[in-house]
Amino acid sequence: MATTEPAANLSTSPITWSAIVEAHERVRPRIHRTPVLTSESLNKLADAQLFFKCENLQKTGSFKIRGAANAILSLSEEEARRGVVTHSSGNHAAAVACAARWRRIAAFIVMPKNAPPVKCRAVENYGGKITFCEPNVKSRAETAAKIQAETGAVMVHPYDDDRIIAGQATAAKELLEELPELDAVLAPVSGGGLLSGTCLGAKGTRGSVVRVYGCEPERADDAYRSLASGKLQALDTSDTMADGLRASLAPRTFAILKKNVDGILLVSEQEIVAAMKLVWERMKIVIEPSSAVALAPLLRSSGHTEIGMAATAKPKVGIIVSGGNVELKV
Amino acid sequence: MATTEPAANLSTSPITWSAIVEAHERVRPRIHRTPVLTSESLNKLADAQLFFKCENLQKTGSFKIRGAANAILSLSEEEARRGVVTHSSGNHAAAVACAARWRRIAAFIVMPKNAPPVKCRAVENYGGKITFCEPNVKSRAETAAKIQAETGAVMVHPYDDDRIIAGQATAAKELLEELPELDAVLAPVSGGGLLSGTCLGAKGTRGSVVRVYGCEPERADDAYRSLASGKLQALDTSDTMADGLRASLAPRTFAILKKNVDGILLVSEQEIVAAMKLVWERMKIVIEPSSAVALAPLLRSSGHTEIGMAATAKPKVGIIVSGGNVELKV
Numbered sequence: 304m305a306t307t308e309p310a311a312n313l314s315t316s317p318i319t320w321s322a323i324v325e326a327h328e329r330v331r332p333r334i335h336r337t338p339v340l341t342s343e344s345l346n347k348l349a350d351a352q353l354f355f356k357c358e359n360l361q362k363t364g365s366f367k368i369r370g371a372a373n374a375i376l377s378l379s380e381e382e383a384r385r386g387v388v389t390h391s392s393g394n395h396a397a398a399v400a401c402a403a404r405w406r407r408i409a410a411f412i413v414m415p416k417n418a419p420p421v422k423c424r425a426v427e428n429y430g431g432k433i434t435f436c437e438p439n440v441k442s443r444a445e446t447a448a449k450i451q452a453e454t455g456a457v458m459v460h461p462y463d464d465d466r467i468i469a470g471q472a473t474a475a476k477e478l479l480e481e482l483p484e485l486d487a488v489l490a491p492v493s494g495g496g497l498l499s500g501t502c503l504g505a506k507g508t509r510g511s512v513v514r515v516y517g518c519e520p521e522r523a524d525d526a527y528r529s530l531a532s533g534k535l536q537a538l539d540t541s542d543t544m545a546d547g548l549r550a551s552l553a554p555r556t557f558a559i560l561k562k563n564v565d566g567i568l569l570v571s572e573q574e575i576v577a578a579m580k581l582v583w584e585r586m587k588i589v590i591e592p593s594s595a596v597a598l599a600p601l602l603r604s605s606g607h608t609e610i611g612m613a614a615t616a617k618p619k620v621g622i623i624v625s626g627g628n629v630e631l632k633v
Numbered sequence: 634m635a636t637t638e639p640a641a642n643l644s645t646s647p648i649t650w651s652a653i654v655e656a657h658e659r660v661r662p663r664i665h666r667t668p669v670l671t672s673e674s675l676n677k678l679a680d681a682q683l684f685f686k687c688e689n690l691q692k693t694g695s696f697k698i699r700g701a702a703n704a705i706l707s708l709s710e711e712e713a714r715r716g717v718v719t720h721s722s723g724n725h726a727a728a729v730a731c732a733a734r735w736r737r738i739a740a741f742i743v744m745p746k747n748a749p750p751v752k753c754r755a756v757e758n759y760g761g762k763i764t765f766c767e768p769n770v771k772s773r774a775e776t777a778a779k780i781q782a783e784t785g786a787v788m789v790h791p792y793d794d795d796r797i798i799a800g801q802a803t804a805a806k807e808l809l810e811e812l813p814e815l816d817a818v819l820a821p822v823s824g825g826g827l828l829s830g831t832c833l834g835a836k837g838t839r840g841s842v843v844r845v846y847g848c849e850p851e852r853a854d855d856a857y858r859s860l861a862s863g864k865l866q867a868l869d870t871s872d873t874m875a876d877g878l879r880a881s882l883a884p885r886t887f888a889i890l891k892k893n894v895d896g897i898l899l900v901s902e903q904e905i906v907a908a909m910k911l912v913w914e915r916m917k918i919v920i921e922p923s924s925a926v927a928l929a930p931l932l933r934s935s936g937h938t939e940i941g942m943a944a945t946a947k948p949k950v951g952i953i954v955s956g957g958n959v960e961l962k963v
Contacts, residue, residue, distance in 0.1 A: 335671075338670075339689060340668075341665075342759075343692065359917040360670060360916070360917055362673065362920070364917055428674075442922040581962065583919055583961050586690070587690055587694055587918060587919040587920075587957030587958075588690070588917060588918055588919060589687040589913055589917040589918060589919060590917075624961055627917030628917075631910070632912050632913055632962075
């Protein structure tokens with residue numbers, strides 16, 4: 304596997320290949336090497352060979368622990384003493400609380416007061432200290448800034464942070480090390496931390512021979528519009544059921560994606576539900592709606608051509624299954 | 634790994650270690666080597682190190698394909714031409730249909746007319762030919778016998794068959810090859826095919842240093858009573874939610890268990906629901922109630938002593954997660 308600085312594209316990113324390799328060394332002893340699962344029946348439906356990198360089976364139930372652990376484990380002793388702070392209503396919150404506990408430091412988590420109880424419990428179980436805010440961007444940022452001012456805690460942003468992106472890159476790195484023959488990798492896109500990392504991790508391992516696509520709900524299509532227009536676009540609405548994909552790109556992630564991503568594929572809410580149900584039923588794994596977004600494009604007849612393959616090809620496609628944190632009614 | 638005839642106990646079984654090794658060679662190219670998953674939060678709850686052998690992620694969604702494939706792939710050409718017949722309302726039906734398709738032979742499946750539609754669809758998807766019967770043992774056996782008489786098809790019994798048991802043994806063989814340090818392995822017991830195979834596969838790989846326990850619903854406790862009394866007992870009731878565990882031991886499986894199993898642990902319906910919910914939530918995998926039966930004993934305070942360990946020990950326990958076929962309401 305590539306361990307020296309490779310691939311044309313990567314050199315234009317401020318995140319070096321060494322940073323990703325170091326991130327991997329740093330987090331590897333703490334996290335699961337998640338399995339790559341296959342399903343014959345889904346292969347048939349997609350007329351492709353699909354390889355699911357199961358980050359839903361990762362510690363804390365999502366890939367977010369990769370970035371959070373890399374950021375928190377790489378803090379200096381002085382920084383660590385002050386603790387960490389973040390704002391998130393979802394998987395990043397639990398990941399930061401978990402990684403902070405590994406390092407035995409304080410984790411201050413700002414969550415909207417309407418966050419699902421199950422997500423709050425997860426943060427509390429890892430010993431995170433929750434401060435509730437109003438459910439809007441302004442209140443979230445202000446509350447986090449106030450805590451930062453009071454405690455001196457280090458901000459661990461969910462995606463606008465090179466250490467986070469380098470951590471998220473390790474999922475695609477593992478996938479491409481295991482399956483160098485992949486034609487393409489698909490990952491959901493929200494703030495762009497996972498997708499940026501997937502581009503850098505996949506192309507860092509295999510070069511531009513592997514294409515990387517972001518998958519996004521039609522109802523939260525800022526990445527699609529930003530890349531189409533070449534200018535960072537705001538999110539007008541975000542009422543998608545894919546609750547992990549309601550954030551929008553930051554300048555940092557937009558810059559990486561502009562240079563590295565091969566395209567953004569949009570999917571409807573109906574396609575998300577159908578893909579999620581298929582995975583639960585056929586693969587026997589619990590995935591959240593955000594993860595289904597990265598399978599959905601492959602289930603439509605235009606799927607092959609959308610990822611740059613002939614309609615008659617049998618592409619080998621990796622899918623980053625981002626997480627499995629859903630409220631269950633068993 | 635052991636490849637020669639080992640272990641005192643095994644020599645008393647009519648199923649030789651070579652038969653298990655051959656079964657493994659036969660089915661390996663066709664089936665998944667299922668992942669072994671761990672969960673820190675479940676480890677804490679059980680105060681143990683748990684290793685889940687995920688046969689819910691196996692082809693057809695259960696371990697049953699191991700036995701069915703071994704039986705069907707080892708038929709002579711002459712036998713195979715006549716096709717196969719079985720009776721099952723559940724996972725064995727789909728497994729036989731699937732393995733018969735691999736061999737391109739007919740599969741006649743007798744199913745009770747009240748079988749869940751999802752199970753019938755699975756059989757049909759694999760090209761199995763369903764004949765419905767009344768939902769009782771007599772009608773099932775008579776209908777299968779009639780088909781056998783008419784077609785000459787070979788009966789592939791769900792568990793009363795050495796080739797089936799040798800196939801099921803390969804799950805525990807894989808688990809112990811990967812984790813030779815296990816103190817104990819737990820598997821659900823119904824007709825005893827999986828549990829017999831687990832005894833032979835685990836002890837064949839590691840000898841009697843690894844203990845094997847069967848787990849059974851209180852509401853379908855024939856294996857418990859049979860082993861306690863030393864005489865094969867009938868099943869009085871079988872109204873457990875663990876729909877895969879409503880059959881009772883055959884003389885063949887009883888004989889193997891008498892010599893090889895270290896005990897049978899009973900669990901209540903409430904314990905089954907609680908264990909199933911925990912696995913879905915914490916591990917993000919879909920398991921059926923029958924699978925939860927093999928985790929449930931470890932979640933009670935007496936769990937350690939029930940598997941022959943000190944209450945203060947941190948045992949390493951393998952759990953055979955038998956399947957993931959449940960009707961989903963997504």
